[in-house]
Amino acid sequence: MKPYKKTAYINTIGCQMNVYDSEKLAGILAAYGYEISHEMDSADIVVCNTCSIRHKAEEKAFSFLGKFAREKKKRPHLILVMAGCVAQQEGEKAFVRVPHLDIVLGTQAFARFGQHLDAVKSGKQKIVDIEKSDCIFEALPDEAVMDGSRISKFITIMQGCDNYCTYCVVPYVRGRERSRSHNAIVDEIKILANSGIREITLLGQNVNSYGVKEEGISFPQLLEKVSQIEGIARIRFATSHPKDLSMELIHAIRDIDKVCNHLHLPVQSGSNAILRRMNRGYTRETYISRIVDLKKACPGIALSSDIIVGFPGETPEDFNDTMELLKTIEFDSIFAFAYSDRSSAPAAKFSDQVDEQEKMSRLNRLLDFQDLLAEKKNKALIGKVLEVLVEGESQKLHDGFIKTSDQMRQMTGRSASNKVVHFPSESCATGDLVKVRIENAYPHSLWGLTLGAENQ
Ligand code: 5AD
Ligand code: SF4
Numbered sequence: 001m002k003p004y005k006k007t008a009y010i011n012t013i014g015c016q017m018n019v020y021d022s023e024k025l026a027g028i029l030a031a032y033g034y035e036i037s038h039e040m041d042s043a044d045i046v047v048c049n050t051c052s053i054r055h056k057a058e059e060k061a062f063s064f065l066g067k068f069a070r071e072k073k074k075r076p077h078l079i080l081v082m083a084g085c086v087a088q089q090e091g092e093k094a095f096v097r098v099p100h101l102d103i104v105l106g107t108q109a110f111a112r113f114g115q116h117l118d119a120v121k122s123g124k125q126k127i128v129d130i131e132k133s134d135c136i137f138e139a140l141p142d143e144a145v146m147d148g149s150r151i152s153k154f155i156t157i158m159q160g161c162d163n164y165c166t167y168c169v170v171p172y173v174r175g176r177e178r179s180r181s182h183n184a185i186v187d188e189i190k191i192l193a194n195s196g197i198r199e200i201t202l203l204g205q206n207v208n209s210y211g212v213k214e215e216g217i218s219f220p221q222l223l224e225k226v227s228q229i230e231g232i233a234r235i236r237f238a239t240s241h242p243k244d245l246s247m248e249l250i251h252a253i254r255d256i257d258k259v260c261n262h263l264h265l266p267v268q269s270g271s272n273a274i275l276r277r278m279n280r281g282y283t284r285e286t287y288i289s290r291i292v293d294l295k296k297a298c299p300g301i302a303l304s305s306d307i308i309v310g311f312p313g314e315t316p317e318d319f320n321d322t323m324e325l326l327k328t329i330e331f332d333s334i335f336a337f338a339y340s341d342r343s344s345a346p347a348a349k350f351s352d353q354v355d356e357q358e359k360m361s362r363l364n365r366l367l368d369f370q371d372l373l374a375e376k377k378n379k380a381l382i383g384k385v386l387e388v389l390v391e392g393e394s395q396k397l398h399d400g401f402i403k404t405s406d407q408m409r410q411m412t413g414r415s416a417s418n419k420v421v422h423f424p425s426e427s428c429a430t431g432d433l434v435k436v437r438i439e440n441a442y443p444h445s446l447w448g449l450t451l452g453a454e455n456q
Contacts, residue, residue, distance in 0.1 A: 005035045010026060073100075081113075083110070084107055085169070091128055091130045103127045106129055112133075151430055152391070155192075155202055159178055159180075167311060179204075182225060186229065196431065200226070200236070226258075240263060242280070245265065253294075260416040263303055264305070267329075277313060304334060307334055308338075309338055309366055310359030314354055331374075384438055386436055391430060413434070436451070
């Protein structure tokens, strides 16, 4: 009989950084003898790695953990953990809504997770750790054990944020900005490259200020170092803050082959009045001039952005400025959000809040408009050949896709410009780089045919 192995289930809510953090939690759990499982009903430990950026994400965490009340009565040995941003924000208060929690593990407490697990096992109840820590990175295991993508991984290179945008909880839940040592980053990526990872995305709230406080190497110098790692074919990064986007970084995107020709540069609003109230540190005009520099240095660069609609005091004219900016810049894609009040962020105290219904109406108008712009931009790619890193088989056949007569396997991947590309192929495998001629285009994806092997 197979020996019984204890299992752990991790639910990750939120951003790419949380995906990375969950892999670290998985690494700790593996070191404690737990197998990571997809079955939450039979798991011995359930961890919810939470996000507090918007009200909805926070509610999702409480509702997920709340559902374990009955299970915990049935199986008192089940260990229930709230980790990450909501844990940091709520601390003790988390027990009011989820009394059956065992551990509340803040954003800087991950390295102490193991010792808290031991304490729970020896009978300690309701552990809260929201202490600050200087050493969040190096004390965590390097090897990711969650079975996510086999070709692409996120790597956190810095934590926290010093920008204090007035809507944002990040500086309060993730703390002040600090960068990880470049040697540790390079070592971790080498391990990933040896395990077959071909694409990495370097993560930080503002990668442009990587290493500044520590007086270490700059972000463009880090890109150069990472590009020398054998086996890594593509390097992406997020997020850049428009106020700190340097010519040195623009040149790194232009000159380092492995760095993808794509930049995620959140603008948040197209109105100067709103940008000022958001404390963003740039104007609509300076944002546009950075984009002009970028497009000049890196022709064809793909651009994506984050937008918030319905920020307190946003008038119909301010909103119109944002719509106009979308037209001026022609982003390839955007993430757009209705402003969500966060009690620890200063904007919660701004008096002129926008009505919820009006926020949703603006959000829908913005997304519809962006779909039209993106479709037009994608259609201009028809007939062009893009290099696609294959991510695997398409999960579904999308509307409008040309089905091949022999119903070949549909594969999916991304171009360097971060476009999702679907194509039929029997021969290619996950991790391959293939050339695909674009035949059809939609707002959020492209469809094409692979070139013959002789043209690859
Ligand atoms: N409400 C809505 N969106 C927000 N974001 C950050 N804080 C809020 C908030 N309070 C968005 C910003 C940011 C992205 C990660 O989330 O657009 O760039
Ligand atoms: Fe939040 Fe602004 Fe920092 Fe981004 S730059 S994490 S939006 S405070």
